Amino acid sequence: MSSTSDITTRSAADLGAAIADGSLSSVEVTQAHLDRIAEVDGAVHAYLHVDADGALAAARAVDESRADRRSDGRISPLAGVPIAVKDVVATRGLPTTAGSRMLEGWIPPYDATLVTRLRAAGMPILGKTNMDEFAMGSSTEHSAYGPSFNPWDLERAPGGSGGGSAAAIAAFEAPLAIGTDTGGSIRQPAAFTGTVGVKPTYGGVSRYGLIALASSLDQAGPCTRTVLDSALLHEVIGGHDPMDSTSIDAPIPGVVAAARRGDVAGLKVGVVHEISGDGFQSGVKDRFEESLKLLEARGAEIVQVGCPSFVKGLAAYYLILPSEASSNLAKFDAMRYGLRVRPQGVDSPSAEQVMAATRDAGFGDEVKRRIILGTYALSAGYYDAYYGQAQKVRTLIARDFAAAFEQVDVLVTPTAPTTAFKLGEKLADPMAMYLNDVATIPANLAGVPGMSLPNGLAEDGLPSGLQILAPAMRDDRLYEVGAALESALLEQWGAPILTRAPHLATMEATR
Amino acid sequence: MPQLSTAEVAHLASLARIQLSDAELESLAGQLDDIIGFVATVGEIASDDVPPMSHPLPLVNVTREDVVRPSLSRVDALSGAPDVQADRFAVPRILDQE
Numbered sequence: 001m002s003s004t005s006d007i008t009t010r011s012a013a014d015l016g017a018a019i020a021d022g023s024l025s026s027v028e029v030t031q032a033h034l035d036r037i038a039e040v041d042g043a044v045h046a047y048l049h050v051d052a053d054g055a056l057a058a059a060r061a062v063d064e065s066r067a068d069r070r071s072d073g074r075i076s077p078l079a080g081v082p083i084a085v086k087d088v089v090a091t092r093g094l095p096t097t098a099g100s101r102m103l104e105g106w107i108p109p110y111d112a113t114l115v116t117r118l119r120a121a122g123m124p125i126l127g128k129t130n131m132d133e134f135a136m137g138s139s140t141e142h143s144a145y146g147p148s149f150n151p152w153d154l155e156r157a158p159g160g161s162g163g164g165s166a167a168a169i170a171a172f173e174a175p176l177a178i179g180t181d182t183g184g185s186i187r188q189p190a191a192f193t194g195t196v197g198v199k200p201t202y203g204g205v206s207r208y209g210l211i212a213l214a215s216s217l218d219q220a221g222p223c224t225r226t227v228l229d230s231a232l233l234h235e236v237i238g239g240h241d242p243m244d245s246t247s248i249d250a251p252i253p254g255v256v257a258a259a260r261r262g263d264v265a266g267l268k269v270g271v272v273h274e275i276s277g278d279g280f281q282s283g284v285k286d287r288f289e290e291s292l293k294l295l296e297a298r299g300a301e302i303v304q305v306g307c308p309s310f311v312k313g314l315a316a317y318y319l320i321l322p323s324e325a326s327s328n329l330a331k332f333d334a335m336r337y338g339l340r341v342r343p344q345g346v347d348s349p350s351a352e353q354v355m356a357a358t359r360d361a362g363f364g365d366e367v368k369r370r371i372i373l374g375t376y377a378l379s380a381g382y383y384d385a386y387y388g389q390a391q392k393v394r395t396l397i398a399r400d401f402a403a404a405f406e407q408v409d410v411l412v413t414p415t416a417p418t419t420a421f422k423l424g425e426k427l428a429d430p431m432a433m434y435l436n437d438v439a440t441i442p443a444n445l446a447g448v449p450g451m452s453l454p455n456g457l458a459e460d461g462l463p464s465g466l467q468i469l470a471p472a473m474r475d476d477r478l479y480e481v482g483a484a485l486e487s488a489l490l491e492q493w494g495a496p497i498l499t500r501a502p503h504l505a506t507m508e509a510t511r
Numbered sequence: 512m513p514q515l516s517t518a519e520v521a522h523l524a525s526l527a528r529i530q531l532s533d534a535e536l537e538s539l540a541g542q543l544d545d546i547i548g549f550v551a552t553v554g555e556i557a558s559d560d561v562p563p564m565s566h567p568l569p570l571v572n573v574t575r576e577d578v579v580r581p582s583l584s585r586v587d588a589l590s591g592a593p594d595v596q597a598d599r600f601a602v603p604r605i606l607d608q609e
Contacts, residue, residue, distance in 0.1 A: 109588070109591070110583065110587075202567045202568065203568055216566045216567065242573075242575070245570075245572075245573040246566075246568055246570070248568070309556065312552065312553060312555075312556050315549060315552045315553045316550075316553050318546065318549070318550050319553060326527060333528070334593060335593075335602050336591070336592055336600050337593070338591070338593070340593035348604065349603055349604075350603060350607070351602055351604065353603075354603045355528040356525070356528050356529060356530035359527075359528055359529045359530070360529055360530040360532075365535075368524075368529055368539070369539060369542060369546075371527045371529065372523045372524055372527055372529070372539065372543065373546060373547070375526050375527045376515075376523050376543070377550075379523075379526075385551075385554060386550065386551070386553070388563055389553040389554050389557050390550075390553045391563030391564055391565055392553075392557030392558075392561040392562070392564075393553050393556060393557050394564040394565075395561050395562055395564040396556065396557060398564060398567075430542055430545075430546060431545055434546075434549075445567075447567025447568065472567070
């Protein structure tokens, strides 16, 4: 690895502490990550846009405010630590495309609330990360700008839709990143790349300034390499926002304190019977069983729990998501922003003709497929049979969660049925791609928080992920259990699992 | 199990304002048929007495005091427009010419 690795391999908590005590400057830390991006992003393609000048200017501002002692004493523990932001989040003055040709070159005139909070905390924004177009996909192969590559094996997908954010973290191109999770888009890429990903409670982090996919499911959250780093970022971006009417008006539970505590003694951990083994890759199952033993050894009680409606969540999700997406994406109509394409061979095209030609040229196959599916599901005559039924399944899933959380403190499952699949492997078969999200989707349908953390390597040498689910507004339990398991895994593996990744500096040469 | 014809897919695409080529229609019809066959299984488990849940939070209308506060400037609002004339969004004709 390059000489910058002394900085880029450190945790965000560690970097924040080093910047605070003056042993590192924010400019040094930011420059090291920019150097790392220059070195490896040609191979990984985690970023769609890198803002070196903006990031360094923000870093200088943090360093100067410390030198001048102008700060008010309430400095964020992440002040000066740079971050990458998924390209579905609006950033004032920085291109924001949502991975789509439809928004190529669009520069938002405003910041998303979570970006305002990152800037207020003194966190330089390194750039915008690659993603499946409008967050539709489980591999980042549906990006209009080409796929991202998994740093563990460049022939494999980093997961999706937030593959860029996860790959940037795994390849040490950023210490922290922002993702969004509609059906698992933070957690599944985390599992595929050996990183930590958290979907907070729905409404726990403002959605103001996120380009909406499915408004009742979307949730922004942290992508990091450690549980504590996720907690620190969670506290920066979380909390009530009057700009988002679905933002919860209550304090965020003490997630940093929970991550520092990291204790499972006396906790009841429920294994979701329906999503714990059948059809899952053998190595993923093995690592899951081992993790349960580690939790048990640390004092947790393991309990089998039935959630019979979870397996139907996938079908309900693939009705609810396209229905909401078909409505949300109606705004891409070539009138006020974004692409405008004039249909060929028409002298004076109508607005309707321009819309149709623009939406054909601007949207990729997966987006068209889901918009048309949503249009179908919401059609008169089909509404009750599809969308209405899917909403009832959602009720059943919420009831399953409520019943489970009467018996246990948290639920656990493998995050994804397999390790990272090869690029192109599922591209021609949408159903095969959709099935990858079976374990992550129930949390989005019910709005409960979830975390994926790496729990070892499967028989193919690739990371597997373990998912923890907690009741709404009990995000602190994720961190408490996640940190305890992370520490037990560290003892078992002798080092963080990410250090087992093949030598990342050779990525340029291998492509 | 529903069977989606290419004509039905073309109709849905026109409702969604997406112009599709014949090849796209053909391949989408097959894929959508598979997907609809799968998602239709939601009808098998939810009985009539289960109330639908549209959102994980109980939604209430949020209002604020009716006072003027800063918003996007005209320049900012028009900054992403594909075409601007006289400080306004310029759009293709909306009404038929006849």
